[in-house]
Every structure is written in C-alpha cells, then in structure tokens.
Amino acid sequence: MERALFLSFALTAIVAALNVLWRRHPLHSALALLVVLGALTGLYILLGAYFLAVVQVIIYAGAILVLFLFVIMLLNIRAEEARLERRPIFRWLAVPFALLLGAEIVYLVRVFEENPIPSGTSIGVTEAVGRELFTTYLLPFEITSIVILIAILGAVVLARRG
Amino acid sequence: MDVVVEAVVKIVVVFGIVLTFLAYLALFERKILGWIQLRYGPNRVGPWGLLQPLADLLKFLFKEDVRPMTPNPLLFSVAPILSLVPALMTYAVIPFGDRIELFGREIALYITSVNVGLLYLFALSGLGVYGIVLAGWASNSKYSLLGGLRSAAQLISYELTLTLSVVGVLIQAGSLDLVEIVRAQSGTYFGLIPKWHVFWYQPLGFLLFFIAAVAETNRVPFDLPEAETELVAGYHTEYSATKFAMFYVAEYANILAVSALATTLFLGGWNGPGVERMPLLGVFYFAAKTAIFLFIYIWLRATLPRFRYDQLMRFGWKVLLPLAFANIVLSSAMAVIA
Amino acid sequence: MTTIPISWYLAVAAVLFTIGTVTVFVKRNAIAMLLGIELMLNAANLTAVTFSSYFRELAGQILVFFVMVVAAAEAAVGLAIIVLLFRHRETLNVDEAQLLKL
Numbered sequence: 108m109e110r111a112l113f114l115s116f117a118l119t120a121i122v123a124a125l126n127v128l129w130r131r132h133p134l135h136s137a138l139a140l141l142v143v144l145g146a147l148t149g150l151y152i153l154l155g156a157y158f159l160a161v162v163q164v165i166i167y168a169g170a171i172l173v174l175f176l177f178v179i180m181l182l183n184i185r186a187e188e189a190r191l192e193r194r195p196i197f198r199w200l201a202v203p204f205a206l207l208l209g210a211e212i213v214y215l216v217r218v219f220e221e222n223p224i225p226s227g228t229s230i231g232v233t234e235a236v237g238r239e240l241f242t243t244y245l246l247p248f249e250i251t252s253i254v255i256l257i258a259i260l261g262a263v264v265l266a267r268r269g
Numbered sequence: 270m271d272v273v274v275e276a277v278v279k280i281v282v283v284f285g286i287v288l289t290f291l292a293y294l295a296l297f298e299r300k301i302l303g304w305i306q307l308r309y310g311p312n313r314v315g316p317w318g319l320l321q322p323l324a325d326l327l328k329f330l331f332k333e334d335v336r337p338m339t340p341n342p343l344l345f346s347v348a349p350i351l352s353l354v355p356a357l358m359t360y361a362v363i364p365f366g367d368r369i370e371l372f373g374r375e376i377a378l379y380i381t382s383v384n385v386g387l388l389y390l391f392a393l394s395g396l397g398v399y400g401i402v403l404a405g406w407a408s409n410s411k412y413s414l415l416g417g418l419r420s421a422a423q424l425i426s427y428e429l430t431l432t433l434s435v436v437g438v439l440i441q442a443g444s445l446d447l448v449e450i451v452r453a454q455s456g457t458y459f460g461l462i463p464k465w466h467v468f469w470y471q472p473l474g475f476l477l478f479f480i481a482a483v484a485e486t487n488r489v490p491f492d493l494p495e496a497e498t499e500l501v502a503g504y505h506t507e508y509s510a511t512k513f514a515m516f517y518v519a520e521y522a523n524i525l526a527v528s529a530l531a532t533t534l535f536l537g538g539w540n541g542p543g544v545e546r547m548p549l550l551g552v553f554y555f556a557a558k559t560a561i562f563l564f565i566y567i568w569l570r571a572t573l574p575r576f577r578y579d580q581l582m583r584f585g586w587k588v589l590l591p592l593a594f595a596n597i598v599l600s601s602a603m604a605v606i607a
Numbered sequence: 608m609t610t611i612p613i614s615w616y617l618a619v620a621a622v623l624f625t626i627g628t629v630t631v632f633v634k635r636n637a638i639a640m641l642l643g644i645e646l647m648l649n650a651a652n653l654t655a656v657t658f659s660s661y662f663r664e665l666a667g668q669i670l671v672f673f674v675m676v677v678a679a680a681e682a683a684v685g686l687a688i689i690v691l692l693f694r695h696r697e698t699l700n701v702d703e704a705q706l707l708k709l
Contacts, residue, residue, distance in 0.1 A: 109610065109611060110611060113611050113615065117615070117619045120623060121619065121622055121623065121626075124622075124623050124626040124646055125626060127626070127630055127639075127642055127643070128626055128629060128630045128633065128643075133636050133638045133639045136639050136642050137638075137642060140642050140645060140646065143623070143646065143649065144649065147649055147652075150616065150619070150653060151653075151656055154616070154656050154657060154659075154660040155660055156656050156659070156660065156668050156671075158668070159656060159668050159671055159672070162672070162675065163652075166675050166676075166679060167645075167649075167675060167678070167679075170679065171645070171678065171679050171682045174683065174686060175638065175641070175642070175682070175686065178638065178686045178689065178690060179638060182689075182690065182693050182699070184636065184638065184699060187635055187636050188635075190633055190635045190702070191633075208621075208625060212621060212622065215614045215617065215618055215621075216612070216614045216615060216618050218614075219613065220612050223610035223611060223612050225610075225660070225661065225663060226610050229660075230659075230660070230664075230665060231659075231660075231665075231668055235665060236665060236669070236672070239665045239666075239669055240669060240672065243669075247673060251673060251676045254677065254680050255679070255680055257680070258679070258680030258681075258683045259683070261684045261687065262683045262684055262686070262687040263687075265684070265687035265688060265690075265691055266687045266690050
C-alpha cells in the first residue's frame with residue numbers, strides 16, 4: 108500500500124519535471140513545477156515530515172510559484188524554442204552519459220534494497236521541529252529573518268520605476 | 270480496512286450535506302438580501318422558493334458552454350476545478366462534533382484529526398489563488414486578466430493577516446490540531462462565561478480573522494475584483510454554465526469553510542451547555558454558530574458599500590497587518606502572565 | 608505494511624536533480640532557468656528529508672526549512688532582476704544578454 112503511494116507520487120514528480128523541461132511556454136513550465144511540488148508534498152508525508160510537507164505547500168506552492176506566475180503574466184512572456192547544442196560531438200556524448208546515470212541509479216536501487224526507512228512514530232511533528240528550531244538553531248533562524256528583509260528591500264529597490 | 274470504510278462513509282455524508290447546504294445557502298442569501306431590501310426573495314419556484322436551487326441547478330446544466338477563443342483551452346477548463354477542489358478539501362479537518370456511540374462503535378464526528386490541521390487549511394487557501402489567476406489569464410480578455418490579477422493580489426495580501434490572527438489562538442490552545450483547539454475551549458469561567466477564545470483573550474484576533482476572511486472570500490465590502498459595475502465580472506467574465514457554477518459553488522464553499530473555521534477557532538466549535546452528556550447536541554451548536562457567521566456575511570453584503578482597490582490594499586497592509594502583529598505580542602504576553 | 612528502501616527516494620531525488628540541471632542548460636528563457644533552479648533545490652530538499660527520516664535526526668528537516676527560506680529570497684530577487692532586464696531589452700532571451708553594455 109505504501110509502495111503504491113510512493114510509486115504514484117514518484118512517477119507524478121518525474122513526469123511533471125520532464126514537463127517543466129519540455130514545455131515551451133514558461134507558464135506551462137511553472138504549472139508543471141506546481142505538480143512536482145504537490146508530488147513532493149506526498150513524498151514528505153510518506154517520510155513522516157508532516158510539518159515540512161504543509162510548509163512546502165504554503166511557501167513554495169502558495170507564495171514562490173504565485174510570484175513566478177505574476178511575473179510571467181505581467182511581463183506577457185511568449186513561448187520560446189529551447190536551445191540545442193550545435194556541436195554534434197556533445198549531442199552524441201549525451202546518450203552514453205545518460206545511460207551511465209541510469210545504470211548507476213539502477214545499481215543504487217538494486218544493491219541497497221535492505222535499507223528501509225524506519226517506520227514508527229514520525230519525528231517531523233510541529234512540536235519537535237519547533238523546539239529544535241528555537242533552541243539549537245536559534246541563531247540561523249534569526250539570521251534568516253535578516254535575509255528575508257534584505258531580499259524584500261532588494262526586490263523593491265530593483266523593480267522600482269525611475 | 271474498517272478505518273477506510275468509516276472514512277469513506279464520513280466523506281460521502283459530509284459532502285452530501287455540505288453540497289446540498291451550499292445550494293440552499295445561495296437561496297437563503299437571495300431571500301435575506303430581499304428582506305433587508307424590503308422585498309421578497311425568490312418565492313415562485315416551490316413553496317417559499319425552496320425548489321429554487323433545483324431550478325438553478327437545471328439551468329446551469331442545460332446552458333450553453335460558451336468558450337472564448339483562447340490559446341489555452343486546457344487551462345480555461347481546469348481553472349474552475351482548481352478553485353473548487355481546495356475549497357471542498359477544507360471540510361476534511363473541520364470538527365463537527367465530539368465522539369459518539371453509533372452501531373456499537375465509537376465514531377468521531379470529524380473526517381480526520383491531522384496534527385497539522387490548521388497549517389493544512391492555510392495551505393489550501395494558498396492554493397485557491399491559482400484558480401483565480403489562471404482563470405483570468407486563460408480567458409484571453411482584458412477584464413478577466415485585470416480582475417484576476419487584482420483578486421489574486423488581494424487574496425495574498427489578506428492571507429497574511431488571516432494566518433497571523435490565528436497565531437494567537439495557537440499560543441492559547443497549544444496545538445495545531447483543530448480538535449484539540451475545540452477541546453481547549455470546553456468549560457466555563459466562574460460557571461457563567463464559556464471558555465471560548467473570543468471572550469478571553471482573543472477578541473482582537475477574532476475581529477482580524479473575520480475581516481480578513483471576508484476579504485479572502487472576495488465578499489462585500491472587499492469584492493471590487495468581481496463587482497459588476499467595475500470589471501464586468503472580473504475573472505469569471507468569460508465563464509458560463511457548468512464552469513461558472515463551479516466558481517459559484519467554490520465561493521460559497523469558501524464562505525462556509527471560513528465560517529466553520531471561525532466557529533472552531535474562536536467560538537468553541539461544538540461546545541455548549543450539555544454537550545458532555547449528549548454529544549449529538551454539539552453538531553447543533555456548531556451549526557447554529559456557523560449560521561450566525563453566514564448571516565453576518567449576507568448582512569454585510571446588503572448594507573456596506575465596497576472599498577476602492579487602493580483603499581483595500583492600504584487597509585490590509587497598513588492597518589490589519591500591524592494589528593495582527595500586535596495581537597501576537599499581546600497573546601504571548603498573556604500566555605506568560607496567565 | 609512493507610517499507611520503502613531509502614535508495615528509492617534517493618533515486619527519485621537524483622532524477623529530479625538531473626532534470627533540473629538540464630532545464631537550466633537547455634532553456635533560453637530566464638524564468639524557465641529559474642524554474643530549473645527551483646527544481647534542483649527541491650531535489651536537494653528531498654534528499655535531506657530522506658536522510659533525516661532514515662537516521663531519525665531532525666537536522667535534515669531544519670536544513671530544508673532554511674533552504675526554503677533562502678529559495679524564497681532568491682526567487683524574489685531573481686525575479687526582480689528579470690523584470691529589470693525585461694524593461695531594458697524587451698526580451699527575456701538570455702542569449703541576447705551576453706554583453707555587459709546595456
């Protein structure tokens with residue numbers, strides 16, 4: 108049952124990622140990325156990271172991608188052809204390297220079959236993550252607030268007219 | 270296996286009740302608007318107009334589905350679904366009542382109790398933006414695009430206040446699980462005032478939540494993006510028949526979900542006198558409290574004029590957001606003191 | 608209930624990362640390249656969460672939290688730069704933005 112869920116999420120993620128690559132219009136690519144994020148949310152829940160799964164939807168899918176969508180719509184972007192490598196030697200080299208990567212992945216999956224993700228109570232509940240974040244990792248947490256402030260200032264200054 | 274059957278039955282029951290109620294909510298809105306405006310609402314179809322939703326449903330099903338000439342027909346068809354599905358998914362975590370004994374087993378009157386329930390609801394409201402933005406884009410019309418972008422900007426602005434106003438409730442209840450939040454509001458102070466969050470110590474949070482919720486659901490006085498006199502009909506100008514019905518239902522589903530959420534977070538959910546002995550009474554209390562919010566929504570629509578768009582944005586960012594932050598600071602201080 | 612080996616998750620992450628990298632190489636539109644970068648970041652996030660769940664340590668999930676924050680900041684500033692680029696050149700084709708002269 109769990110394997111069926113994992114396979115459906117994983118296949119959705121990979122097919123949607125391929126769509127991000129194949130689609131010509133950036134809007135369609137952004138929507139395909141939305142599907143990837145949804146599938147990854149499912150994978151996070153399977154791994155027991157409940158807090159991160161929901162935070163991923165809120166931040167990545169609900170804020171970052173909406174920002175992408177706004178920019179694409181406001182700038183009225185057109186569809187474009189992808190760039191193909193003109194030198195034929197690299198196009199010929201791509202196939203064996205892709206096969207090599209595929210062989211490595213198959214080897215990884217076959218040989219390390221007996222290392223399962225431990226089942227049991229999940230460790231990614233909000234309380235645990237919050238406690239870690241505010242005790243052990245308090246300094247990085249405060250620094251990220253400064254990072255976000257700098258990003259906001261930077262975006263406002265850069266995109267201002269005149 | 271038992272768990273799956275129980276969940277499926279609960280989902281079917283909840284969806285049946287909710288969808289029927291949403292159809293009648295449209296009728297009640299028209300009736301109540303009529304009464305406030307000193308006229309009868311629809312009263313021709315069936316006694317007291319009670320068959321009006323059925324007539325509307327048949328009209329929507331048989332109407333011609335007009336499609337604009339758009340380079341994105343798939344997006345055009347998918348956008349209403351993207352708006353409707355997150356609105357309906359919110360009912361999976363809302364607690365309608367406590368656990369009851371039925372057919373010899375203990376059944377909880379909520380579909381599921383997720384330990385990140387409140388964050389799940391915010392994730393869904395974030396996803397609701399996509400339906401609107403894509404509808405505006407795929408309609409290939411300037412009114413739709415402007416209405417869609419304005420509506421989406423309004424949604425993401427007020428989503429901040431909505432989320433922050435609830436943090437006070439979290440601090441007080443100590444859990445993200447909606448069932449736990451309702452349980453934390455059982456009992457009374459001095460035997461008289463119920464321990465609901467709206468009385469102590471979240472009246473400001475409640476006010477902020479409700480105002481932000483009215484803005485989130487695109488209702489008067491925040492409905493400029495879909496007002497008829499401004500932008501024809503905003504992002505759903507080009508939609509007709511079934512797709513428009515989906516947007517329509519999605520809007521009412523959002524209103525009902527937000528009212529149920531306000532009841533759960535601030536008004537004690539299913540709590541009320543005598544719920545410990547008879548848990549089914551909890552459903553009645555929950556329905557009554559939600560009905561109060563629905564009435565306030567309709568009342569607001571009948572009485573208030575609408576904000577201009579820049580007034581709306583200024584109000585959201587310069588008034589509500591600082592108040593939401595102040596509410597968090599106050600709640601934290603109260604949690605330490607009390 | 609059968610459990611899933613860790614290598615399956617890592618394989619998915621590897622494939623997603625590769626597709627993200629290829630997206631950055633192949634696309635000429637600046638926004639599409641940013642989408643490829645986001646895809647790579649998400650693949651790295653998946654790896655971190657997988658290991659966090661395998662060793663039952665929370666450090667991986669905290670890392671993902673910070674990566675998401677930084678990704679948000681980077682997307683905001685990157686898109687602001689893209690908007691600026693578009694205003695000056697009327698095109699988002701990165702091949703035409705090769706020279707420093709505006």
